[in-house]
Amino acid sequence: MTVQELPGAAAYRPTPPPAWKPLTDPAPLLPDPEPHRVLGTDAAAGADPGLLLRLYAELVRGRRYNVQATALTKQGRLAVYPSSTGQEACEIAAALVLEEQDWLFPSYRDTLAAVARGLDPVEALTLLRGDRHTGYDPREHRIAPLCTPLATQLPHAVGLAHAARLKGDDVVALAMVGDGGTSEGDFHEALNFAAVWKAPVVFLVQNNGFAISVPLAKQTAAPSLAHKAVGYGMPGRLVDGNDAAAVHEVLADAVARARRGEGPTLVEAVTYRMDAHTNADDATRYRVDSEVEAWRAHDPILLLERELTGRGLLDEDGIVAAKEAADVMAAGLRERMNADPVLDPMSLFTHVYAEQTEQLREQAARLRVELDAEQDQHDDNAEERR
Amino acid sequence: MTTAAAVPGAQTGKPKPATMAQALGRALRDSMAEDPSVHVLGEDVGTLGGVFRITDGLAKEFGDDRCTDTPLAEAGILGAAVGMAMYGLRPVVEMQFDAFAYPAFEQLISHVAKMRNRTRGAMPLPITVRVPYGGGIGGVEHHSDSSEAYYMATPGLHVVTPATVDDAYGLLRASIASDDPVIFLEPKRLYWSKAAWSPDAPVPVEPIGRAVVRRSGRSATLITYGPSLPVCLEAAEAAVAEGWDLEVVDLRSLVPFDDETVAASVRRTGRAVVVHESSGFGGPGGEIAARVTERCFHHLEAPVLRVAGFDIPYPAPMLERHHLPGVDRVLDAVARLQWEAQS
């Protein structure tokens, strides 16, 4: 028996609960139906030529860096490298859009963004070479450690931005995450905190199609990742992640918005991972070449080069010059990475605590004895050979 | 202990060299073939066959619904497994790496471990959580943790770790068949270790919870498990030259703990060293040493010693060899067992 049928009961008329009204109008938060583009459109005419040229030079360097680092894995100089080839426009724009006092929170794939922000290219690779975990001082460049556990850096970005605002500092945090990382609880908690606190944060999702082997369709059923913003009460922006000018523009808007105290933005950059997940992965197991080829025609360097040459801002000499500058960078990187890092095993015990515990001192002493014995052995052998 | 003894071993055939990874994959396959309620889920377990290829071919053979690529969310994966198990399925969850299982700890500790107890036995959760663990493979940060102590400290979970190809098969089958949740720790540096093994030969599928003596000896017992077993066996061989005849006990299961086998061995030898690569302080060795002492006090000629990883965050690959307890460190501890001479 339903309520309406109860004898004597008044007819049931559904009405909303008395106090309900939407907290936020969802319409302005919704992303555009198509990823925002600048290059090759009328909007390009309004773009600053100086910025476009700078982006171009950095893109070419970035590509060269990816190629060089991948080569270093083959030579055994790097343990592993997650290449961002194809995604350079996102990496570079993320680095260039920030002011000096701002902070970058990269994921493990974002070595390039860290380097473009000014981190020493070798320092940026120590994690992946395997000599130390990160190692650099995050405060020096305002770059958080490259983060391997997925999405865990996002709440950090929110907390830092919030703290800066509490202190009255003009600081924006830009946090990067992959499409797969958006499924983690930390992603959702970070977005929610950021929106509730109106923290000056920009979330940049590089949607490169895959989380290792898992395609986006198995990751989310949302219309787009940018749409996820709406549920948290922040704007979602969709951008062509291979269009450096567009990524820069959208990120610049989001950073400006954060600076004005208007809160966080979620940016989804639609791009593609041209290489395998890392050099250790076999991408042929889960994707077809034709898909990769389609994206090759939409290469971020190609798009920008066409725009610049089409408008007479770049000629053959300029292209060659950019390549040469990139080669110089790569040669330097190669040379420095070819030297064996000198590591002190005793460093295992430093920086575990501000002050070493008695237990660690004991363990360090034990290792010291082992190392001395090893050295003696080594010297004896050398003696014998002589 | 569990229903594991009921799992039949497989058919007959000629043993061939197989890796631990292959044996694990075969155990999953056989469990799925035999019991339609067994489901595999995790990140990249489908098309890719897992980053270590343990689940290779399962999606093809059993379909996406039985071997499922999930969204990338460990809490979600294990939480969903709880619900699946509540509804009668037997989920086998893959955590991609030791350190990436941490987001799932809330589900594990608050629900997986406690559901049987909270429901007064009405709702057991037959979930197997496969976790590749440990170092020695040159993995970068967050790819080499030994997390067994966290799991051991949580009542309600079985904690199992094979060290041989046979055990990889047998213990995984037993774990999946268990009506209790099992944390199945896979020593990733032994994934490619080989042994003569045939999926078609009779494979011993034992109930979980039994330790085994891998080498018998008279002068001291090395108590170990998982990745440290080969180290201990090598140390035992090397110790012969020093006049030591070492017994090596492979625990195989940390929870339940086989006090009987361990104590019987130590009573015979009178001396014991616990060897594992996870950090020593608050680590499994402390618990094991205490149990041995409680049971064997009057038989002991020396304190139970521990050889463990240092109490530091797992180091970067270029320094990991200094952290991992190797043969020399084990031998050094064995030498320290000459307690009378020392004191």
Ligand SMILES: Cc1ncc(C[n+]2csc(CCOP(=O)(O)OP(=O)(O)O)c2C)c(N)n1
């Ligand atoms: C918490 C956690 N779970 C699992 C992993 C293992 N893992 C490393 S990268 C990766 C895929 C990430 O995909 P996505 O977020 O799309 O970033 P992309 O690699 O495409 O840049 C996975 C599953 C991890 N690093 N952290």
